[in-house]
Amino acid sequence: EAGVAQSPRYKIIEKRQSVAFWCNPISGHATLYWYQQILGQGPKLLIQFQNNGVVDDSQLPKDRFSAERLKGVDSTLKIQPAKLEDSAVYLCASSPQDWQRDTQYFGPGTRLTVL
Amino acid sequence: AQKITQTQPGMFVQEKEAVTLDCTYDTSDPSYGLFWYKQPSSGEMIFLIYQGSYDQQNATEGRYSLNFQKARKSANLVISASQLGDSAMYFCAMRGGSEKLVFGKGTKLTVNP
Numbered sequence: 001e002a003g004v005a006q007s008p009r010y011k012i013i014e015k016r017q018s019v020a021f022w023c024n025p026i027s028g029h030a031t032l033y034w035y036q037q038i039l040g041q042g043p044k045l046l047i048q049f050q051n052n053g054v055v056d057d058s059q060l061p062k063d064r065f066s067a068e069r070l071k072g073v074d075s076t077l078k079i080q081p082a083k084l085e086d087s088a089v090y091l092c093a094s095s096p097q098d099w100q101r102d103t104q105y106f107g108p109g110t111r112l113t114v115l
Numbered sequence: 116a117q118k119i120t121q122t123q124p125g126m127f128v129q130e131k132e133a134v135t136l137d138c139t140y141d142t143s144d145p146s147y148g149l150f151w152y153k154q155p156s157s158g159e160m161i162f163l164i165y166q167g168s169y170d171q172q173n174a175t176e177g178r179y180s181l182n183f184q185k186a187r188k189s190a191n192l193v194i195s196a197s198q199l200g201d202s203a204m205y206f207c208a209m210r211g212g213s214e215k216l217v218f219g220k221g222t223k224l225t226v227n228p
C-alpha cells in the first residue's frame with residue numbers, strides 16, 4: 001500500500017513570495033490533515049478535511065494560508081505572501097475516518113525556508 | 116484544553132538496553148486516545164503505538180510498550196533492546212473526544228554503540 005505522498009520535499013523562497021504544497025493521501029482515506037512543524041516543536045494542526053469538506057481550520061492563518069481538497073482526494077496548501085516565521089516543515093497526514101482511534105499516517109513533509 | 120508534556124529534551128541509551136520516554140497529559144475528556152510517533156532525521160512521522168483510555172491492558176507493539184497509568188495521567192513509552200536505528204525524535208500525542216490531535220515537544224533519543 002502506497003503511503004502519503006508530498007511534493008516538493010524542499011522549497012526556498014523569499015518573503016512576500018507565494019508557495020504551494022501538494023499532498024496525495026493513502027487511497028481510500030477520507031480524512032486529510034495539514035500540520036505545521038516549527039523547528040524544536042511538535043506538529044500543529046492547520047486544517048483538517050473530511051472528504052472535500054473542511055472540519056477544522058481554527059489554527060489556519062487565513063489571511064495568508066489557504067487549502068483545498070478537490071474531489072476529496074489530493075490537496076494543496078498555499079501560502080501567499082510568505083513571512084519569515086512560516087519557515088517550517090509542512091506535514092500532510094491521512095486517516096481512514098475521523099475517529100478517535102484512527103491512526104494518522106504522515107507523509108515525508110515539505111521543508112520550507114523563507115529568506 | 117488538551118495538553119501533552121514531555122519533560123526530557125534528550126535521552127541517551129546504550130545499544131541493547133531498555134529506555135523509557137516520559138509523557139504526561141491533561142484533558143477533561145473521559146474518552147481519549149494516546150499515540151507515540153517516531154521522527155527520524157528524514158522528517159517523516161512514523162506511528163509506533165496507540166493506547167485508548169478505556170483499554171484494560173497496556174499496549175504493546177514488538178519492542179515498544181506503553182506504560183499507561185491513568186490516575187497519574189502518564190503514558191510513558193518503553194523501548195526494549197535499543198537499536199542504533201532507534202535514534203530519532205519521539206513525540207507523544209493525544210486526541211480527546213472530537214478534539215484535534217495534540218503533540219508534545221518531543222524527546223530526542225540517541226542510542227550509543
